[in-house]
Amino acid sequence: MIPTLAGRLQTRIFLLATVGVVLTALVVPVLPGTTGSPARTYATAYLILLAVAVLGLGWELVYHLLMQFRWDKDWPTIFGLLTIVPEGLLVWVLLDLGMIPGVPGPVAFSTFAVMFGFVWIGQWLFVNGPIRVFFVQWRLRGGRVV
Amino acid sequence: MLHEAGIPVHDVPFVSVGGGLGSFIMTDVLRICGVPTSSIKVLSNSDTPWQTWEYLTRASQLPPGERIRSDAGARPDNIWGFPSYAVHEAWQDRSPKLLWQVLVEPILTDFFSPRAATVFATVKREADRISYWDMLAKGQVRMVRRRAGGGYFTLLTPPAGTAPTKRVAIRSQYVHLAVGYPGLKFLEDLQRFRETYDDYHRVVNAYEPHEHVYESLKKRPGTVVVRGAGIVASRVLQRLMDDRERYGLHTQIVHMFRTFVTGPHGSGPWMRRPGGDGWAYQAFTFPKSAFGGQLKAQFRRLEGEKRAALAKAVGGTTTPKLRRWQEQMRQGRQGNWYHPIQAVVDKVEPAPDGRLVSHTSSNDGGYGRYVSDFIIDCTGLEADMPEHRVLADLLEHGGARRNGAGRLAVGENFEVTGTASGGGALYASGAAVAGNHFPAVDSFLGMQTAALDIAADLARRGFCADLGPARSFGQWLKWVTGRPV
Ligand SMILES: Cc1cc2nc3c(=O)[nH]c(=O)nc-3n(C[C@H](O)[C@H](O)[C@H](O)COP(=O)(O)OP(=O)(O)OC[C@H]3O[C@@H](n4cnc5c(N)ncnc54)[C@H](O)[C@@H]3O)c2cc1C
Numbered sequence: 001m002i003p004t005l006a007g008r009l010q011t012r013i014f015l016l017a018t019v020g021v022v023l024t025a026l027v028v029p030v031l032p033g034t035t036g037s038p039a040r041t042y043a044t045a046y047l048i049l050l051a052v053a054v055l056g057l058g059w060e061l062v063y064h065l066l067m068q069f070r071w072d073k074d075w076p077t078i079f080g081l082l083t084i085v086p087e088g089l090l091v092w093v094l095l096d097l098g099m100i101p102g103v104p105g106p107v108a109f110s111t112f113a114v115m116f117g118f119v120w121i122g123q124w125l126f127v128n129g130p131i132r133v134f135f136v137q138w139r140l141r142g143g144r145v146v
Numbered sequence: 147m148l149h150e151a152g153i154p155v156h157d158v159p160f161v162s163v164g165g166g167l168g169s170f171i172m173t174d175v176l177r178i179c180g181v182p183t184s185s186i187k188v189l190s191n192s193d194t195p196w197q198t199w200e201y202l203t204r205a206s207q208l209p210p211g212e213r214i215r216s217d218a219g220a221r222p223d224n225i226w227g228f229p230s231y232a233v234h235e236a237w238q239d240r241s242p243k244l245l246w247q248v249l250v251e252p253i254l255t256d257f258f259s260p261r262a263a264t265v266f267a268t269v270k271r272e273a274d275r276i277s278y279w280d281m282l283a284k285g286q287v288r289m290v291r292r293r294a295g296g297g298y299f300t301l302l303t304p305p306a307g308t309a310p311t312k313r314v315a316i317r318s319q320y321v322h323l324a325v326g327y328p329g330l331k332f333l334e335d336l337q338r339f340r341e342t343y344d345d346y347h348r349v350v351n352a353y354e355p356h357e358h359v360y361e362s363l364k365k366r367p368g369t370v371v372v373r374g375a376g377i378v379a380s381r382v383l384q385r386l387m388d389d390r391e392r393y394g395l396h397t398q399i400v401h402m403f404r405t406f407v408t409g410p411h412g413s414g415p416w417m418r419r420p421g422g423d424g425w426a427y428q429a430f431t432f433p434k435s436a437f438g439g440q441l442k443a444q445f446r447r448l449e450g451e452k453r454a455a456l457a458k459a460v461g462g463t464t465t466p467k468l469r470r471w472q473e474q475m476r477q478g479r480q481g482n483w484y485h486p487i488q489a490v491v492d493k494v495e496p497a498p499d500g501r502l503v504s505h506t507s508s509n510d511g512g513y514g515r516y517v518s519d520f521i522i523d524c525t526g527l528e529a530d531m532p533e534h535r536v537l538a539d540l541l542e543h544g545g546a547r548r549n550g551a552g553r554l555a556v557g558e559n560f561e562v563t564g565t566a567s568g569g570g571a572l573y574a575s576g577a578a579v580a581g582n583h584f585p586a587v588d589s590f591l592g593m594q595t596a597a598l599d600i601a602a603d604l605a606r607r608g609f610c611a612d613l614g615p616a617r618s619f620g621q622w623l624k625w626v627t628g629r630p631v
Contacts, residue, residue: 002439068416071428073435078250129228133622134615136225140438140595 007143008060016053023122033108161318165190168324168576175597177276179610207381210263220590223272231260289539296568323574328534331526339494352524367396374524376463406488428464551581559603
């Protein structure tokens, strides 16, 4: 990817609102370690997704800063995959501390890990190709959707 | 006037002059945007869109089986760049290694690049799919002139014997120019040598066929002076070094850098380009983000001197730091048969035994004298833009003007500034329009960028459909399944 800052932020929100929402809907019924009603699990899952989006805007600023040290001002494919580690850890710690607003109760690590990993990888795959099928100009505009 | 001169006039709304990859990509985009073949004519002296590119790559030591410079996503046959060339070749070769390479590039491996042959084959397939051949009309374009009633006349000389008249005129609302490089550029001292001594054998330009150099070195050991610091110099070195290894030759290589880069360089930690051993290292012809990211956006925002300053900071001659080349050069330095030096050549003369003597001076004030059997000039392609007749005519009579870099000035939608004619428009892409808002325009991805921006402008004018998500998706499905547009 060769994102601009605006492109990063737009792509992040766009992906979570589309691919993220759909993949979450698909994965929730098969998540391990869940307790309580499906409605409750859905609510929790989407709150986590929202948290990833909000925190993600902050992460994008950090990534954008780091990218400035690269001569090509690019963001290699593998970075998009590996950043799952810091981002996942942060969300998990906040979740564990009960600091994600609205989440009704404790969430098992297995539940979180499967959901987060599934959505992350799905988005990463989507952004590394299929997105361009719909938005030809996406890659030519630094990842801006609009 | 044309009628009086007995020149027949044909009507077609859109004409693309050139018929190289730039014209091909333009027509590809227009076809995808719903324009029928009957509304487009490509005027060219080439039989295929890849002909000139194939010739230049082959001469400059990039045979079909070798890998080119641009990356997996730069597919002239596919405006989406998906699936990428890496996926294409991985499938074709049954080689998951290539997928691994695009996954970890450029951190753990070099960037993936497709083979030149992959580009030829896929462009051929796409040309068939969009019925490119139906739009192609062969001939030499003489000039493009504005018409009094709006639009343009393009004057074409068809190949001898193929038309009843020597010239034909095409009347169109829109014209697109993609005429590539006007010609080869020779270093002045080498040009002087060639003319003075009428020797076109020992002093060659890397972009002209020079196989005899390698053949001769196989028969008799010799010394070669290589001049230049770009990717073509790298490829010529690779050829010399490959041959050395393959045939057990004793070729000595003197590599002259006008500017010898000793390490990373630039104005600060955020603008530092890698370099060393003489070279400035960069994967592509521009930093990657110039093709569509941060640098592209910056160029668009800046104007005049500030834009020129940025161009200077990120431009210049570079070559990718490929692991294979690094290893070969290391061996050459160690074995004392590859000699990279900083030198400016003052003149070249024949030695009494017929070989060549290069008289050089270096930045540290020293003088040198290097005797060699051959000199390979790897310093460049394009001559001045007005060397091209059609462009010169446009500058003189068509209202076009030059930008700060000496190329054609164009607006953001690649319309050539000052050439509007009634409701018609004249666009250009490729090397002729470097130095405007988009520096990477002379590349596959750059041509696609230009074509998409031109098509968007034409859609605004009502000539073709908008390429929104629905059309894009539908057309991509057709591409994948190989159905006509
Ligand atoms: C050695 C080499 C390697 C390259 N490698 C890469 C790479 O790896 N990746 C990448 O993205 N880009 C690469 N490029 C750049 C790429 O080749 C160009 O961007 C592209 O080919 C330019 O297309 P074009 O249509 O402008 O020019 P061309 O492809 O050269 O086509 C111009 C055509 O116009 C015709 N023509 C000119 N004048 C007239 C006239 N008056 N009448 C009729 N016909 C005329 C010529 O015959 C020619 O066929 C490379 C270029 C070179 C030289």
